[in-house]
Amino acid sequence: MSKSITYIKRHKKGFIYFHWINAVTFFLLFLTAMPLYTNKFLFLYEAFGAETLQTMHHILGVIFILNPIVALLITARSGIFTLIREVLRFDKDDVKFLVKFPAELIGREPKGMPKQGFYNGGERMNILLQALLWLGFVVSGLTLWLGAGHISPTIRTWMIPLHSLCADLGFAAAIGHIYLAIGVNPDSFQGMRDGTVKESYAKHHHAKWVDSLEKEGKLETVERIVK
Amino acid sequence: MAQEMAMLHDIARCSACRACMVACKQWHDLPADMSTPFEGQYQSHATLTPTTWTLIRMTEHTDDKGKFNWDFVKTQCMHCGDPACAKGCPEEAIDKLASGAVVINEEKCVGCGYCVANCPFDVPKINPQTHKSTKCDLCFDRIEEGITPSCAKTCTADALQFAPYEEIEEIARQRVAELKAEGHPDANVYNPQGVGGVHMIYVLPEKPMVYGFNPQSKTPVSIDIWKDVVRPLGKLAGAGALVGVLGLAAVKGLTGKKKQDDDQNGKGEH
Amino acid sequence: MDLSRRDFLKATGIGGISLALSSLGFDLKEAKAAAHTFKLEGAREFTSICHFCACGCGVIGYVKDGKLINLEGSTDSPINRGALCSKGLGYAVIPNSKERATKPLYRAPGSDHWEEISWDEAIDRAAKAMKNAREKGWKQTEEIDGETYEVRRTDGLSFIGGSQINNEECYQNIKMARALGVVYIDNQTRVCHANTPPAMGAAFGRGAMTNPWGDLKNTKLVWIEGSNLAECHPMGLKNVMKAREQNGTKIVHVDVRYTRTSKIADEFFQLRPGTDIAFMGYIISQMLEREKFNKDYVLRNTNAACLLRDDFSFHDGLFSGFDEAKKSYTNRESWGYALGADGKPQKANDLFAPNTVLSRLKEFYSRYTVEMVSNVTGMPAEEIQRAADIWVNHEGPAIIMYALGMTQHTVGVQNIRCFTIMQLLKGNIGIPGGGIIAMRGQPNVQASTDFGIEFNMQPGYLVAPTHKTNTLAKWTDAFGTFRRKWYVNMTKAWFGEHATAENDYGFNYGAIRNGNHPDSIYAIFEDAWRGTMHALYLCGQNPHVTNANAGLVHDGLCKMDSLVVQDIFVNETAEFWNRPGDNPADIQTEVIFLPACSYLEREGSITNSMRLIQWRMKGPDVLGDSKPDYEINDMLWKRIRELYADSTDKKDEPIKFMTWNYRKDHYLEDIMKEISGYDVATGTVVNGIGELKDNGETASGMWIYAGYYGREGNMTARRGQDDPGNIGIFPQFGWAWPDNIHILYNRASCLEDGSPADKDHPLVWWDAAAGKWTGYDVPDVGNRTAGPSTPAGQKPFRMNGEGFARIYAAPYKDKNPDGTTRDASSTPVDGPIPEHYEPFESPTHNAMHENENAQHNPCIKYPRLPEKQPIGTKDKFPYVLCSSGIAEHWCSGTVTRNIPWLNELVKENFVEISEQLAKKIGVKAGDKVKVSSARSEIVVKAMVTKRAQPLKVNGEETHMVWMPYSFGFKGLSTGPSTNYLTNDALDPNSEEQEFKACLVNVQKA
Ligand SMILES: Nc1nc2c(c(=O)[nH]1)N[C@H]1C(S)=C(S)[C@@H](COP(=O)(O)OP(=O)(O)OC[C@H]3O[C@@H](n4cnc5c(=O)[nH]c(N)nc54)[C@H](O)[C@@H]3O)O[C@H]1N2
Ligand SMILES: Nc1nc2c(c(=O)[nH]1)N[C@H]1C(S)=C(S)[C@@H](COP(=O)(O)OP(=O)(O)OC[C@H]3O[C@@H](n4cnc5c(=O)[nH]c(N)nc54)[C@H](O)[C@@H]3O)O[C@H]1N2
């Protein structure tokens, strides 16, 4: 039996690329630096060579820095603007959402969830956090990498804990984020694959967004036959 | 227990013959480093380099009395009592030996550069060829054989001395007294306590700043924050996140049936 | 030489803190367990003597698989106690250096490259080239001053070098040269310390540094004038530091520039190059005026109270007896003593009676007022006064340390004479913590001078015969029976059975010089330019970089037939035909290069500045096909001799008769025995000078080294650590000439009765009970059983004809009872008292004299070769250039510019200028500037520094600039040679040039 499901266009190609490049470099950066973080990962240095991994960390760092910039300027302007706009629009509903949201984590359906925009309160928090961490990584990472002789040693010494802190928070947040994306809301995952989400999912989770799209007549839908 | 040793550089006596620089390279088989071009200065290198573990800095200054001074300062690892480099080394590749020598273990070093960032005296340098951190090792191998470190042994003006810590402290005190009597009221021993004291002690005729020394140098607290707060917290957070997520998934798997609302609320079936 | 390993470790172990540590409970074993294998484990140790300066530091090397793996100072050396300077350490790369030439090389006339050739071919070519040149330039007779003399010499072949090779090699070289009839022979001493022996000799009878390094610790005042101790004799500094530590000794530095020595000194006084006589003249005047001198010492030990002739005069800057046309003092009689009926100098009762030495001196220097001296030197009057006060008021022993700042002037001898006067007045000669530390430069320049690798000397400071002294009788009349004995021992050693009483022990196998013509290192290239000098054998010197007016060296070489170079590197002189910018095809000189091995690769003895002879052991294997110099010398001489095997020409007899009986497996030992001396009949070696006879029964190649290989064997290899009296003498460490005396003239430390004048610091004394002189040092008494009441026991300065020291250098011959000359005292040719004259090229007029003949030293003859020796004047070349060594490089730089560790410290040539001058010519540090003189111009970077300061000279602001001279076009670091600029006007006493002052211009390049 097959049925036709309506999908709504949510993310543009450029933004999807941006996301995945970001996601992958993030993990590779994490991995390439892990041996420094804990000796349990020293085997990585032994396997690939400390210098190689550190060089990779630096190259990936460059990608990690450039990716959002390129996205903002060229490839995913609207997607990034959306991110920024959404973060700036954080409101009462988002607070309510955050209060009620935890139940979703274990698969429950919280009652009286307020309607959510393009990104919900949690996502908005995530965006903000990731943006700040990005800045933290960039500043601390570049200082550690290239700062010798240019930046005062006292400042430089602080970059190590800062960088570590970013990695800690970033990692924890990423885990949560992935869990939500894969474990809790697999439907959202679709959005990061082909840019569309089920209409039903969208209406349920991002009602404000769907409403506004409808009002503006900008709702683009795609029908798909599902077996 | 091994004896704690120390080296002394008596700035008033140093002639900048730079034998110590060559002695260091000779003993450690370090190649010459021509990275600093000649631009009308005597000083050979702008800073320590991966193959230059000790450098005589040569500066000119005219003091309050209008007297011209040519100052020579031997820079090298200070062999801190509380070495930031060792503390902050993620690989524990830097050992503080009983003799006071702070020594990089090449085998363990992964060249991350944290010691470079942490050292309050800008000492360690990563050698790009070997990708290891490098610096003066106080000739610990010689000390173990009962031989004076190469630079101190060769000093042509007896400006460098090497002896048990207390002896050096005593010599330094005496020299400062002498310098004061000779008309250097600001003479002092440079042995910054902020880094736990050093095993490379200086006798300075004038205030430390004159020679580019910071009396306030200290082992950065950021290392403690990093080691004692950030890292444990980070590990906790990382592990917590993982465990949490797994736990959540487990709970979810046990309690909630798969959410199907999206599908059900989907637009019509065909 | 045969030390068991255990002793060896004890003696030389690189040592340090182990004793301290074990006594403090440092558990070495425990510590060791933690570490990896120690670098030196399993290596073979050997000791040697540093190859650079004449401090003569002991080194200890470590060899693994025939290769040197470590080099440092040996702790048992009393000189350096484990330390080495940057150069001494840097030498560690030389035994393995890829830059070394390790194959004999040949450069054909007109060729633009070297070819590798076999040793056989190289030696054959070298021998033939030398033979050809010898024949081409042979002079059997010569007309001199209107008379014909048999001269038996060649003017076509020349020898240069000696300071870089061991004693035994020096001896081979001098024998070769003398056998060939070569008189154009010279070594580094010419350009370095040639002015020292005539000056010190004129005062004390010997030309050498008086006190050993180890004794410096006993002094209370160190007066460093004209020396860059910290940079050029670092271990001299180390010993001075001991004095400062123990006695709170004051260190005074008088120099023309602020150097690293000034930094460690307590007081620094700056003056203009070449004006020290004015400065010291004032100090001497103050000592005499204020009567602040050691009256007792002066009366006992010097000619201070001697009466002088009253026909002496000094007018307009000239002493009596000057011949303007000849530019020389042709009549020096008036400078002499008013001799008594016995032909001996007479002493007045009152030191300042009319015509005593001291009253003449006092009057002479009364012209040196502080204002006058300030005008001349550029030193402010208060500073001059302060400096004088330090010296004049000082109590206790003081030493004067000097080197090239004094010697390298056209008034070099008289500069140093001032020191001898200052120290004799203070009573500081012959005592611990006193003396004049004349610091030789090159590692073995002391010995190459001892061995007479000089045109004017034979081994042991016996004057080389000239037309005026062309027979043994005439020679003896001039220099005395005292020295005849040594001469005869030398020729006996040289000509063996051919030296007989009948032929004056072979005196006549030797060449006769033209006494009017100095055959110095400068003459070699001038005569090459003139076309009469055809070949040069160069052994370890680099005149293309280091001679003054070096362009002339190049041009001279271009005109020679052959050049034979024996060196460890192909230096600039060897490759002169390949100078950048020249076309090799235009240069027809053939060059044969003989690769020597480095000092670490061979054994032999070497003599440092304090006359200490030390032994060098062989360390690593020789590199490639290079060979020890003594082996090369041996091959070369044997080949030359072969070439003459069939000759029946009388002129070739010295070649055939010259002894050369050295067993292959005891080669150096045999040479040493010959130098030291032996009984001709039995072959037994002598133990000292005292055993030499004047009748041919003994032979000794060089009397002053007699005993250095004695019946106990090789004295130079001794490493005894005893220091009786704790004076710093270490009599059982190596062996010092003469007779292992360490503090020369130490008899002067005793009263007439032979007891120490300073009871608290005895040095030597007469032991009445034992009936001999004894003490901590070997007493400097000719016959040690001659009591203080006998004439021989009463000569504090026994090497002077007078038997005492000469504050005033009167010409004097001491007669034997039979009327023959016993000994003669020498007098500088330019005056018995030092007088200030301007440097040859000077930025000002001589403030002391209007007389044009007295602007500079009146006896200078210059230019000698006008087309090659232009003279610069102040209008075009307003600044004074001083050039000298720098701590991190060595002389021509051949060796040090091939040591990367030293190149990183000093990377290129430069000119040091003041901020004021930089501003004036619009440059800043690091900018390129053109430095030009009347002779040439070069471009280097400017070092702008507060260390350099202009001086007010005769009311005018005067700038001095400074350059090192250690650069050339070969090696790992290259740069233009400073010596293209310098000037080769010479001190008339010694033919030494004025490196420390010439005129240049400096402009933005
Ligand atoms: N590092 C190093 N060491 C060396 C050498 C080297 O090339 N490099 N060379 C070796 C040799 S061969 C020698 S001979 C010795 C030389 O040793 P030094 O004589 O100590 O060396 P210099 O620097 O030539 O000259 C000594 C000082 O004399 C000063 N001076 C110049 N003119 C005058 C003057 O008119 N009056 C006074 N009062 N001072 C003056 C110079 O500024 C300099 O500081 O060093 C030996 N040691
Ligand atoms: N402008 C200026 N010029 C100066 C001076 C100055 O103060 N100013 N100083 C002068 C003085 S004091 C001196 S002494 C001279 C020095 O002048 P040089 O003697 O010409 O200079 P070095 O560099 O010592 O040259 C020694 C040579 O010996 C070679 N050599 C080294 N070891 C051995 C060995 O074992 N065997 C052989 N066969 N060769 C060996 C070296 O490679 C080098 O080529 O320079 C003089 N020139």
Ligand code: HEM
């Ligand atoms: C902006 C880009 C980044 C740059 C320039 C950068 C640079 C660096 C540098 C220079 C180091 C020191 C060691 C080395 O040189 O390898 C380092 C360490 C590290 N980096 Fe990055 N990095 C960046 C981003 C990231 C990201 C995104 C992560 C992922 C979480 C990360 C994780 C780490 C970790 C965990 C360490 C070790 C920290 C510690 O030992 O406490 N970095 N980084």
Ligand code: HEM
């Ligand atoms: C396997 C790993 C990952 C998956 C499956 C995943 C999935 C997703 C999905 C499905 C979305 C879209 C949510 C939506 O449309 O509303 C999203 C958005 C986003 N992702 Fe990821 N992601 C991953 C890794 C990462 C990583 C490592 C980062 C950052 C370090 C990241 C940062 C973001 C951000 C900032 C957004 C937008 C806001 C948000 O939706 O939370 N993602 N991700």
Ligand code: SF4
């Ligand atoms: S060896 Fe001694 S005198 Fe020479 S530069 Fe080093 S510390 Fe100074």
Ligand code: SF4
């Ligand atoms: S000076 Fe720097 S490198 Fe040396 S011990 Fe102290 S912190 Fe470590």
Ligand code: SF4
């Ligand atoms: S570079 Fe080496 S020694 Fe320095 S902190 Fe990193 S691992 Fe440790």
Ligand code: SF4
């Ligand atoms: S102690 Fe050893 S490693 Fe350190 S500067 Fe001196 S010679 Fe070099």
Ligand code: SF4
């Ligand atoms: S150059 Fe002179 S001071 Fe330096 S190590 Fe050699 S002998 Fe000693």
Ligand SMILES: [Mo]
């Ligand atoms: Mo010299």
